[in-house]
Amino acid sequence: TLKIVAKAGESGRLFGSVSTHDIAEALAAQGFQVEKASIRLPEGPLKTIGDTPVQIALHTDVVATVTVSVLGEQ
Numbered sequence: 001t002l003k004i005v006a007k008a009g010e011s012g013r014l015f016g017s018v019s020t021h022d023i024a025e026a027l028a029a030q031g032f033q034v035e036k037a038s039i040r041l042p043e044g045p046l047k048t049i050g051d052t053p054v055q056i057a058l059h060t061d062v063v064a065t066v067t068v069s070v071l072g073e074q
Helices: 020-029
Strands: 004-009 011-017 046-048 052-058 063-073
Touching: 004 011, 004 020, 011 063, 020 063, 046 063
Parallel strands: 004 063
Antiparallel strands: 011 046, 052 063
């Protein structure tokens, strides 16, 4: 599980979004080097707080699922 803290409003919507770049940086901080292009966000960048399963294509036939937990910072 990756935990990413982002600024959010009272309703739980982020003031920006969590993109593949943010997810790649969080993985690198834990010691996993993953290219942004390997991270699949079919519904686009994450815009609300909560847990979201994200697929990462490690190889042509190997896909890992990681839970991204977006925490709100007010």
